[in-house]
Amino acid sequence: MTHPSPLAIAETYLAAWNEADDTRRKAAIAGNWSASARYADPLMSGEGRDGIAAMISGARAQFPGHSFALRGTPDGHGAWVRFSWDLAPENGKAVAGGTDMVRLDGAGRIESVIGFLDFAPSA
Amino acid sequence: MTHPSPLAIAETYLAAWNEADDTRRKAAIAGNWSASARYADPLMSGEGRDGIAAMISGARAQFPGHSFALRGTPDGHGAWVRFSWDLAPENGKAVAGGTDMVRLDGAGRIESVIGFLDFAPSA
Numbered sequence: 001m002t003h004p005s006p007l008a009i010a011e012t013y014l015a016a017w018n019e020a021d022d023t024r025r026k027a028a029i030a031g032n033w034s035a036s037a038r039y040a041d042p043l044m045s046g047e048g049r050d051g052i053a054a055m056i057s058g059a060r061a062q063f064p065g066h067s068f069a070l071r072g073t074p075d076g077h078g079a080w081v082r083f084s085w086d087l088a089p090e091n092g093k094a095v096a097g098g099t100d101m102v103r104l105d106g107a108g109r110i111e112s113v114i115g116f117l118d119f120a121p122s123a
Numbered sequence: 124m125t126h127p128s129p130l131a132i133a134e135t136y137l138a139a140w141n142e143a144d145d146t147r148r149k150a151a152i153a154g155n156w157s158a159s160a161r162y163a164d165p166l167m168s169g170e171g172r173d174g175i176a177a178m179i180s181g182a183r184a185q186f187p188g189h190s191f192a193l194r195g196t197p198d199g200h201g202a203w204v205r206f207s208w209d210l211a212p213e214n215g216k217a218v219a220g221g222t223d224m225v226r227l228d229g230a231g232r233i234e235s236v237i238g239f240l241d242f243a244p245s246a
Contacts, residue, residue, distance in 0.1 A: 042200040075239060077165040082222075082239045099205075101224050101237060114224060116198060116205045 003108045006074035010083035014068045034111040041115030096120040126231045129197035133206035137191045157234040164238030202227045219243040
């Protein structure tokens with residue numbers, strides 16, 4: 001099948017991080033992530049849909065009122081997609097930013113995410 | 124074992140790209156890359172030490188007199204390293220730049236490289 005566009009992948013991904021409702025976030029992850037998906041960045045890691053949903057829930061709890069926004073233009077080749085994001089409070093300045101590399105499975109679902117921090121409070 | 128630092132990995136990697144002598148480049152790749160190493164960016168791909176050495180040789184032939192230089196500070200976590208580079212002629216302006224994500228094997232050798240272009244003549 002044709003993979004979703006890098007932009008579509010990035011938007012789907014950030015929507016899961018921005019979803020405040022745990023049940024809706026799990027449903028989004030069930031639809032768009034591989035069952036064996038893995039996530040790792042310098043601060044946290046998660047495995048499987050439930051593990052990743054719980055990880056996102058925990059990260060969100062640390063930044064109430066903040067949301068993730070796409071920075072720049074996603075690109076990709078083969079099974080890989082790259083995009084950058086900012087984390088900011090509503091109408092406020094970004095408190096952190098990063099770049100994620102996503103690997104898609106054969107069905108175009110997120111199989112693996114390797115995240116890096118571009119700037120952060122503690123970096 | 125302890126992995127080499129992100130800076131050491133980036134410098135070793137770029138040195139292989141900048142090595143003009145095919146024999147010396149193959150020796151450097153034999154020492155620092157896994158036998159099953161893979162490379163893929165939007166323009167080219169290679170597999171195995173010989174395949175990657177040949178790919179680099181071909182890429183170098185397209186940019187005579189140019190070399191790769193590290194841009195910014197390499198970072199990493201777990202088995203992953205990220206760094207950015209510029210390709211420029213001697214004393215000249217960069218003609219291309221990219222960001223590579225390197226995965227190391229258990230022995231600290233380069234196992235996989237996923238490259239992205241940050242800017243390029245045709246991008």
